[in-house]
Amino acid sequence: xxxxxxxxxxxxxxxxxxxxxxxxxxxxxxxxxxxxxxxxxxxxxxxxxxxxxxxxxxxxxxxxxxxxxxxxxxxxxxxxxxxxxxxxxxxxxxxxxxxxxxxxxxxxxxxxxxxxxxxxxxxxxxxxxxxxxxxxxxxxxxxxxxxxxxxxxxxxxxxxxxxxxxxxxxxxxxxxxxxxxxxxxxxxxxxxxxxxxxxxxxxxxxxxxxxxxxxxxxxxxxxxxxxxxxxxxxxxxxxxxxxxxxxxxxxxxxxxxxxxxxxxxxxxxxxxxxxxxxxxxxxxxxxxxxxxxxxxxxxxxxxxxxxxxxxxxxxxxxxxxxxxxxxxxxxxxxxxxxxxxxxxxxxxxxxxxxxxxxxxxxxxxxxxxxxxxxxxxxxxxxxxxxxxxxxxxxxxxxxxxxxxxxxxxxxxxxxxxxxxxxxxxxxxxxxxxxxxxxxxxxxxxxxxxxxxxxxxxxxxxxxxxxxxxxxxxxxxxxxxxxxxxxxxxxxxxxxxxxxxxx
Ligand code: HEM
Numbered sequence: 001x002x003x004x005x006x007x008x009x010x011x012x013x014x015x016x017x018x019x020x021x022x023x024x025x026x027x028x029x030x031x032x033x034x035x036x037x038x039x040x041x042x043x044x045x046x047x048x049x050x051x052x053x054x055x056x057x058x059x060x061x062x063x064x065x066x067x068x069x070x071x072x073x074x075x076x077x078x079x080x081x082x083x084x085x086x087x088x089x090x091x092x093x094x095x096x097x098x099x100x101x102x103x104x105x106x107x108x109x110x111x112x113x114x115x116x117x118x119x120x121x122x123x124x125x126x127x128x129x130x131x132x133x134x135x136x137x138x139x140x141x142x143x144x145x146x147x148x149x150x151x152x153x154x155x156x157x158x159x160x161x162x163x164x165x166x167x168x169x170x171x172x173x174x175x176x177x178x179x180x181x182x183x184x185x186x187x188x189x190x191x192x193x194x195x196x197x198x199x200x201x202x203x204x205x206x207x208x209x210x211x212x213x214x215x216x217x218x219x220x221x222x223x224x225x226x227x228x229x230x231x232x233x234x235x236x237x238x239x240x241x242x243x244x245x246x247x248x249x250x251x252x253x254x255x256x257x258x259x260x261x262x263x264x265x266x267x268x269x270x271x272x273x274x275x276x277x278x279x280x281x282x283x284x285x286x287x288x289x290x291x292x293x294x295x296x297x298x299x300x301x302x303x304x305x306x307x308x309x310x311x312x313x314x315x316x317x318x319x320x321x322x323x324x325x326x327x328x329x330x331x332x333x334x335x336x337x338x339x340x341x342x343x344x345x346x347x348x349x350x351x352x353x354x355x356x357x358x359x360x361x362x363x364x365x366x367x368x369x370x371x372x373x374x375x376x377x378x379x380x381x382x383x384x385x386x387x388x389x390x391x392x393x394x395x396x397x398x399x400x401x402x403x404x405x406x407x408x409x410x411x412x413x414x415x416x417x418x419x420x421x422x423x424x425x426x427x428x429x430x431x432x433x434x435x436x437x438x439x440x441x442x443x444x445x446x447x448x449x450x451x452x453x454x455x456x457x458x459x460x461x462x463x464x465x466x467x468x469x470x471x472x473x474x475x476x477x478x479x480x481x482x483x484x485x486x487x488x489x490x491x492x493x494x495x496x497x498x499x500x501x502x
Contacts, residue, residue: 022047034083035076038390042076043067050078061375061403061487068404074388082108084378084397085387088405090434092388096379096398097434097442104379105129105444108397116249119302121447122310126382131293133447135280136303139191139273140451147271148190149351149454155185156459158199163467167497172472174492175323179316179459184210186455187311191273192304193259206255209248210308256301273307274300307448315452317373317488318364322460324493325367326469328477329418336360337464344461354457362420364457368438370418372402375487377440402437403487411435467497 035042046053054063064086067075073089087093096104109123117123124132138144159182166173181198184207188196198207262268263278281294295303326333339359347353354360378399385392407415411431412422421427439446446452463469471477474494482488 033076038076038392040074040076040085040390041071043071045078048080050080050082052080059481061481064375064401065404065407068401074390082397084399085392086401087387087398088401088408089388090432093400093434093437093441094432096387097400097440097444100385101442101444103383103385104381104398106380106382107444108378108380116253116298116302117305117309119299120306120309121303122306129444132295132299132303133443134291135277135293135295136273137447138280139276140447142450144271144276145450145454146351148451149458151189151271152186152455152458153349155182155189155199156455156462158182158185158197159459160462160466162199163463163497164499167467167499170496172474172494172496175495176316176320176489176492179319179323180211180312182319182459183312183315183455184308186315187308189272190451190455191307192256193268193270193272193274194255205251209251210312252305253301256304257297260297260300273304310446311448311452313488314373315456317371318368318452319456319459320489320493321371322364322367322456323463323469323495324475324479324489325363325418326464327471327475327495332363332418332420333464333469336363337468340461340464344465346465349458349461351454354454354461357457357461359420360457360461362423364453365423365436365438366418366420369406369412369422369436370416371481371487372406372438373487374438374440375403376401377437379444400437400440405435405437408435466500468500470496470498472496 033045043051045051051063051067054066057063058066067077067086068088073087074092075086077084077086087096106125106129107122109118109125119132121129121132121136159178162178162181165171178199181202184198185196188194188206188210194206196207196210197204198211201207256274259274260278263274264281269275277295277300280291284292284294326336336359339357343356344353376399378397381392381394381396381398383394385394385396387398406412409415412435434441439449472494476489476491476494479493480490482490
């Protein structure tokens with residue numbers, strides 16, 4: 001054995017092996033850098049980390065801004081050991097997301113790491129995704145959304161009650177927190193028939209479990225490990241270190257199974273996602289309709305979890321930034337309020353009235369432009385493909401940097417200024433459709449877009465009718481943004497509200 005050791009020392013031998021491995025790795029990155037070979041510009045990667053070091057230092061949105069500014073609209077980067085193309089060229093984006101979407105049908109997914117989420121729409125691939133999307137889509141049709149309206153109405157009343165409490169107590173509060181409760185209660189009620197009531201009881205067991213999913217402190221670490229070494233992340237997963245805790249998963253699985261069983265036995269009926277899945281099963285049994293497949297219980301749980309994950313942080317982020325804008329731009333708040341008064345007054349709010357609020361729609365879109373909750377989404381090439389002047393290979397990941405696209409000064413003059421009129425129909429018609437990608441685009445766009453916009457608009461319209469939103473001494477202006485995850489305010493958003501005089 002000593003025969004193989006350098007200077008008879010294990011430590012020295014290991015050290016030399018390590019140096020060799022490291023040099024080989026650097027050589028591979030620098031000389032064999034895949035982007036150099038195909039000619040795509042980009043930074044020289046930091047070994048093992050790639051851009052992760054800069055992302056931790058500057059924040060994902062800022063780092064993306066810097067990369068696009070320095071290297072242009074096609075940039076080759078490494079995230080850990082994965083090579084990624086950051087694509088912000090609008091014509092090429094249209095090809096990838098829409099025209100040639102058949103070649104980019106899948107997203108990158110953390111297989112073997114996310115448990116039941118693997119069966120959810122965000123991660124499913126190819127025909128599994130197509131089949132699930134076709135079954136799930138009716139949940140978000142105009143008719144179904146209208147049917148869910150009364151449930152949204154109830155949660156937005158609870159949201160209003162909280163605001164009025166703060167107004168009466170003259171208490172400063174974190175709008176992010178109560179928007180999160182609102183988003184959770186709305187998804188729970190409209191999609192699963194679960195009354196989470198987190199707006200009234202933040203400590204209920206279910207709420208604690210659900211909130212645990214979104215407190216991503218350990219998950220953040222695991223995600224970073226995943227980027228550096230997917231194999232190591234998968235190994236850790238088998239040892240119980242996961243994005244989602246086993247306790248939470250067991251609790252949610254049990255709860256969902258109970259709901260499914262009650263619906264299958266016709267013990268209750270509601271206009272929600274679970275009901276649509278159960279009705280679909282019965283239609284398939286009776287051979288009604290064109291879809292012949294159903295989702296099994298695991299797949300239904302997967303969709304349910306994805307709705308929670310994809311809809312909770314995003315919608316509450318949109319609402320928080322909307323209220324922040326109301327507080328910091330009082331003239332815009334007054335215009336939104338006047339429009340609500342003119343179109344709805346004190347009458348009951350209906351989905352059709354909400355659609356008449358054109359100025360509100362522009363303000364919501366401008367909020368999503370300035371503060372897009374999802375700052376990156378991606379596609380994986382399923383074939384070799386000609387991306388503009390570059391030949392890319394099957395398996396390449398195209399990542400869409402939404403923040404720099406939404407803050408491009410050529411497309412959006414004075415991009416840091418909040419100007420709702422950018423979204424008037426005349427201004428919209430002048431722009432490339434790929435300049436605004438808050439909900440992605442193409443066949444794999446956000447399935448919950450209309451649900452999210454409807455719930456957020458109902459809540460803000462109801463709120464603005466009764467309270468005026470104001471800054472307080474704790475409101476941070478300009479706002480500090482979190483560095484990782486979705487684009488969220490770093491320390492929440494502190495505001496105050498006062499009752500509007502009758
Ligand atoms: C303001 C709120 C929201 C924003 C900004 C948002 C944004 C996005 C974005 C950017 C994507 C990726 C699209 C793409 O790859 O082209 C996405 C996908 C998705 N979103 Fe949303 N989302 C929001 C709310 C919701 C809600 C409320 C739900 C469900 C109730 C939801 C469910 C999903 C699902 C399931 C996908 C994956 C779709 C698929 O792969 O077929 N989202 N969302």
